[in-house]
Amino acid sequence: MDQASASPRALLYDSTLCIGCGACYDACKERNGLPETTDDFLTDHLSANTFTIVQERGDGYMRRMCMHCVTPTCVSVCPVGALEKTSMGPVVYHEDRCIGCRYCVQACPFSIPRYEWSSLTPRVRKCDMCADRLAKGMPTACAEACPAGATKFGNRDELIAEAKSRIAASPDTYVNHIYGLEEIGGTSVLVISDVSPAELGLPTGLGDDPLPSLTWDVLDKIPRFSVVVGAFLGGVWWITKRREEVRLAEGKEVSNES
Numbered sequence: 001m002d003q004a005s006a007s008p009r010a011l012l013y014d015s016t017l018c019i020g021c022g023a024c025y026d027a028c029k030e031r032n033g034l035p036e037t038t039d040d041f042l043t044d045h046l047s048a049n050t051f052t053i054v055q056e057r058g059d060g061y062m063r064r065m066c067m068h069c070v071t072p073t074c075v076s077v078c079p080v081g082a083l084e085k086t087s088m089g090p091v092v093y094h095e096d097r098c099i100g101c102r103y104c105v106q107a108c109p110f111s112i113p114r115y116e117w118s119s120l121t122p123r124v125r126k127c128d129m130c131a132d133r134l135a136k137g138m139p140t141a142c143a144e145a146c147p148a149g150a151t152k153f154g155n156r157d158e159l160i161a162e163a164k165s166r167i168a169a170s171p172d173t174y175v176n177h178i179y180g181l182e183e184i185g186g187t188s189v190l191v192i193s194d195v196s197p198a199e200l201g202l203p204t205g206l207g208d209d210p211l212p213s214l215t216w217d218v219l220d221k222i223p224r225f226s227v228v229v230g231a232f233l234g235g236v237w238w239i240t241k242r243r244e245e246v247r248l249a250e251g252k253e254v255s256n257e258s
Contacts, residue, residue, distance in 0.1 A: 028052045092128045
C-alpha cells in the first residue's frame with residue numbers, strides 16, 4: 001500500500017465490548033519484541049517495555065496507549081524531527097535522530113512517551129500503531145488479536161461513523177461522546193464507553209484546539225514582542241548611559257571649580 005496516498009487510519013476502542021483478556025497486551029509485546037514485565041498484565045503500567053495496558057475501571061476495562069494525535073504536540077516540540085506524524089495516522093519515532101532532550105515526554109497531554117533511563121543508549125519508547133504493518137495493508141497487531149472486537153482498526157472517518165452509529169443505536173448503553181473526535185484537534189485512537197472519559201481515567205478539559213496551534217500563536221507574536229521589548233530595553237540602556245555621562249561630567253566640573 002502506498003503510504004502517501006492512503007487515507008488516515010485509526011483505532012476504535014469500545015470499552016463495553018472489552019473482556020479484559022489481555023490479548024492486545026500480549027500481541028503488542030510480541031510484535032515489538034518487548035520483555036515480560038509482570039505476572040499479571042492488569043497490574044502493568046506504561047513503560048519503555050510496555051506500550052499498551054489494560055486497566056480495570058469499575059465493572060469494566062480500559063486500554064491505554066499512544067493516542068496518535070492528528071496534530072501531535074510531541075512532534076511540534078521535537079527540535080530534530082525524531083517524531084513524525086505519518087499520512088496514514090501513526091506517530092512514529094526515528095531513534096537515529098533523537099538527541100535525548102525528552103521534550104516529547106514533557107509535552108504529551110496524555111503522558112505517553114517513556115524514556116529508557118536505565119539504558120546506555122536510551123531511546124524514547126511508545127506505541128507506533130504498527131506503522132510497518134499498516135504500510136503492508138495489515139491491521140495493527142492489537143486489533144487483529146482482539147477476540148471481542150473491542151479494538152477495531154480502519155479508516156478514521158469510517159470508524160467515526162461507526163462509533164456514532166453504535167451510540168445512536170444504543171443510547172441507553174453509551175455515553176454520547178466519542179473521545180478523540182475533537183479533543184486537542186482529534187486523535188487516531190477513538191474511545192466510546194458506557195461511562196464518562198473521566199471515569200475511564202482519560203484526561204479531560206484539554207479543549208478542542210491542537211496544542212501546537214497555541215504554541216504557534218505565541219511564537220507568531222514573539223517577533224513583534226521582541227521588537228517592542230528590544231526598543232524598550234534599548235531606551236533604558238540609552239537613558240542609563242546618558243545619566244552616567246551627565247554624572248561624570250558634573251563630577252569633573254565640580255572638581256575643576258575646586
